Amino acid sequence: MLIGSLAVILLAWSLGWLAFWRVPFLPRKVVQKRTECTISVVIPTRNEEYNLPRLLSSLKQQRLQPKEIIVSDDDSEDATVAIARQFNAMVVVKPMDERAVGKAAGCWRGAKAATGEVLLFLDADTYLERADSLEHLVHAYQKQGQTGILSVQPYHQVAAAYEQFSAVFNILVLAGMNAFTLFKSYFKPAGAFGPCLFCSKAEYMMVGGHEKAQEDIMEDFVLGNSFQKKGLPIVLYAGKGAVHFCMYPEGMRQLVEGWTKNFAIASRSTHPLVLFCIICWISGGTISGGFLAAALFVGSVQWLIGAAVMYVLYFLQCYLFAKRVGSFSLWALLIYPFLFVFFILLFSWSFFKTHFFRTVTWKGRNIKL
Incomplete structure (x- = not known):
């Protein structure tokens, strides 16, 4: 026995x-001759006054500056919009007569307002860890031929004791994507990571963007599948040293709500x-x-x-x-x-x-x- x-x-x-089996991180080497591209950063928000200053500060410190930073707000009831304007970000608010709510709708509104060639979607609780993080994102995107989706799962910077309960969840977010297994060459990625997603605006619009994901809680998976159906690649990385986040800073209740929201649904993919x-x-x-x-x-x-x-x-x-x-x-x-x-x-x-x-x-x- x-x-x-x-x-x-x-x-x-x-x-x-x-x-x-193996977790690839963003390549650290930056090519000397790179194709310049204009970048629009889109940040969907709802009541993010605690998180937003850290993200916007990290964007302002980048050696490679984006063309614009767009905060697409979903009826925030706190100081989110005021903070965005303090940092000179473009604010896109939800029209009063628009019924669509949630992250996907916010991403879609922000993307339509963007004028850059490339879109970088970032959740408000993320931040760029180093001054060259945006350069490394661009380099990795160029490395994959400047096509498809480049998506990064941020490194969880633990700030409070209760956040230790997120350890297994963070491991399985990556493992469940099919791209970090020993058999990854036989499987297609289950989708994209929602917190950090990089793609060209032209391809994004061609596949329908977040518009078709507005009724789905797994908007990142829906968008990823839209790219895959058009034969466009999805390349996934872990974010350690480049893209980090502080998850659920408001306490244990927020942590439970956050992981409950979509984890069981995500396992289907x-x-x-x-x-x-x-x-x-x-x-x-x-x-x-x-x-x-x-x-x-x-x-x-x-x-x-x-x-x-x-x-x-x-x-x-x-x-x-x-x-x-x-x-x-x-x-x-x-x-x-x-x-x-x-x-x-x-x-x-x-x-x-x-x-x-x-x-x-x-x-x-x-x-x-």
Whole structure:
């Protein structure tokens, strides 16, 4: 029984490597001769007075300056619009007679107002980590032939203790995209990352942009699929050292609402083989904690050694995975089974909310699916 239990956990641990094999970061080398392109930054906002100053400040510090910064506001009830104007950003407000609300509608309004050749969509809670981050985004886009979508999942800069609960979610955001697995050459990306998305305005308009995604909570996946249907590539990167974000600064309730909003729906786009590896990995991580607790209770030296070895292996793996996606602390990852349990509970709640209630809550709104 001991050998069988260890074998099952070891297999689950191994499948974790298959699901999250390699994570490419934005290339750091900038070519000396680059094709100049005009960039319009589009930031969809709703009640972002806390986050927006950091993002706008980081954009002002870039060596390569965008042509324009557009804040597309969705009826903010705080100082978001005033802050945008303080930074001399162009503000696009939702017309009073327009029914479309949400991020996709905001992106679409901002994109239509843009005059740059290239669009850079950034969530308000993101920021550019270095003064050359925009240069690296442009270089990476040129490297892929200046076509399709370049999308970056920002590095989670953890600021508060409760944010440690986001560790597993951040890992699986990348793993679930099919592009970071050992088998990535056989799968197409599940979609694009919503927080940071780079594309030409001409191609964006050609595929219909965010207009066709206004009724969908997974607007980044819908847009990505629109590009793929036209034969245009999607190239995905992790954002460490270039694009960061501070997620859910308003507290635990916002964190729960944020991850509940779309995580269960997003899993539909993950390839079944990758999804199988992820499910096994999560199960193994949860079981390894229970196995160690059982070994301590039984008091068998053999059981205790075996359980401890597997626990350490899982911890080291979780630590490596988590450091790819965020500044998660050692102490939080040492108790990784609790992070897995939290993920399972919240994913179950997300599935229940999106499949049975058909509604989620975000930014003070109840969103019907």
